Amino acid sequence: MKKLYTLVTGASSGIGKEIAIQLSKKHNIILHGRQIDRLEKVKLLCDSSNDHLIWQQDLNSINEIESSLESFIMLNQINIEKYVHCAGFMKLSPLKLINVDLITQTFNTNVISSSLITKILTQKNNKNTLKSIVFISSNISNRGAKALSIYGASKGALDTLMRCLAIELAPNTRVNSVLPGAILTEMTQDIFSDEEVVKKIKETYPLGIGETNDIYQIVDFLLSENSKWITGQQITVDGGRSINITA
Numbered sequence: 001m002k003k004l005y006t007l008v009t010g011a012s013s014g015i016g017k018e019i020a021i022q023l024s025k026k027h028n029i030i031l032h033g034r035q036i037d038r039l040e041k042v043k044l045l046c047d048s049s050n051d052h053l054i055w056q057q058d059l060n061s062i063n064e065i066e067s068s069l070e071s072f073i074m075l076n077q078i079n080i081e082k083y084v085h086c087a088g089f090m091k092l093s094p095l096k097l098i099n100v101d102l103i104t105q106t107f108n109t110n111v112i113s114s115s116l117i118t119k120i121l122t123q124k125n126n127k128n129t130l131k132s133i134v135f136i137s138s139n140i141s142n143r144g145a146k147a148l149s150i151y152g153a154s155k156g157a158l159d160t161l162m163r164c165l166a167i168e169l170a171p172n173t174r175v176n177s178v179l180p181g182a183i184l185t186e187m188t189q190d191i192f193s194d195e196e197v198v199k200k201i202k203e204t205y206p207l208g209i210g211e212t213n214d215i216y217q218i219v220d221f222l223l224s225e226n227s228k229w230i231t232g233q234q235i236t237v238d239g240g241r242s243i244n245i246t247a
Contacts, residue, residue, distance in 0.1 A: 002079045003051065004129065005030050006223070009059065009117070010086035014185030015136060018034060019219055020213035024052060030072075030080070032087065034058045043105025053078075059113035060105050062237070069120045072107050073130050079129040083224050085114045089134040092213050099111075101151055110154040116144050118169075123219045125136030128172060132223045134176040135162050136215070139238045140204040155179075159234055166232030174231040180184075183210040206247070207239035 005028045010016035010236040012033035020029050024046035031046075032055045033039045039054045051192050053076060057068045073080070093102055114135060121130050140148055141155040159177050165183055166175040182201045201209060218237050219226055 002077055003028055004081045005053065005057070006082040006084070007080050007117070007121070008032060008084045010136075011042055011086065011112075014086070015180065015183065015212050015215050019084055019086060019216045022213070022216045023220065024050055025225075026050075027077075028052060030055050030059065030161045031139050037053065048049050059110045060089075060177075062108050062112050062116065065113055065116045066120055069117060073120075073126070079126055081129050081131050083117065083121055083130065083133045084219055084223070085117070085134070086137070088136065090148075090151045093150065095148045096149060104113045106150050107157070108151060109155045110151075111161060116160065118165060122169060122173065123171070128170075130173045132227075133162075133165070133169075133175045134171060134222045135159070135175075136218050136219075137162075137177040137179045137234065139179045139181045139236055139242050141177075141234070142236075143242065162234075163232050170231060172177065174222075174227070176227075176231060176233045176235060178215060178218050178222070179234055181205065181210055181235040181236075182217050183212060183215065185212065204244055205239040205241045206244055210237070210239055 006023055007030040008020040009032040010014055011020040011031040013036055022239050025027055027039060027044060028050050029052045031039050031042055032045055036056050043054060045051055054073050087109055089106050091102060101109060109210060135158050137158050138155040140152040141159050162177045169175060214237055218235055
């Protein structure tokens with residue numbers, strides 16, 4: 001019988017790193033990322049009682065994703081039962097500075113890659129194995145912000161993809177998304193470097209700024225059988241920011 005694995009994309013940093021390390025305590029993990037040295041360091045932090053693998057692939061290179069993942073699965077003779085898409089690309093850019101390259105990289109990494117990976121994971125040889133998919137979206141998916149139009153659009157697209165796949169892949173596979181609020185990671189450090197922005201965030205988040213572990217906790221739940229009757233849902237984890245209409 002083939003070993004069962006949980007695939008975590010974007011596992012070399014931020015939310016993906018936290019999720020991969022925590023899940024490694026009870027799952028065999030496939031650590032995905034672009035930089036092998038960073039993935040090797042994360043692997044050393046994973047629980048050694050389970051077997052963990054590394055899949056190195058740039059998700060912006062969308063024409064390579066399907067063949068790369070297929071070859072990886074075949075080479076290692078494994079099945080993937082859970083998939084968490086943490087990989088993401090965000091760059092603050094006002095409308096006047098937007099260009100095709102920015103749009104393409106954002107959508108390739110945040111949306112198109114997740115579609116292609118899901119396609120491979122639901123092919124005949126793995127179709128009945130894949131139980132749960134969790135996309136890491138953003139609370140901006142349902143809101144708006146200056147200089148984040150392309151990033152927000154990509155996360156809105158990701159959540160629409162999630163809802164459609166939840167119907168198409170039922171009842172074998174559950175598909176949900178988690179919408180984090182402000183969390184300090186490598187991807188958001190530029191935002192948090194502005195003291196005025198940090199002050200405003202603290203004022204508008206009733207429960208304060210979040211931690212990567214806050215996202216892991218809900219992802220763990222959605223991957224487990226405790227959520228066996230939940231699919232097609234956006235789960236917002238943002239410390240109350242999205243319901244705060246205080247002026």
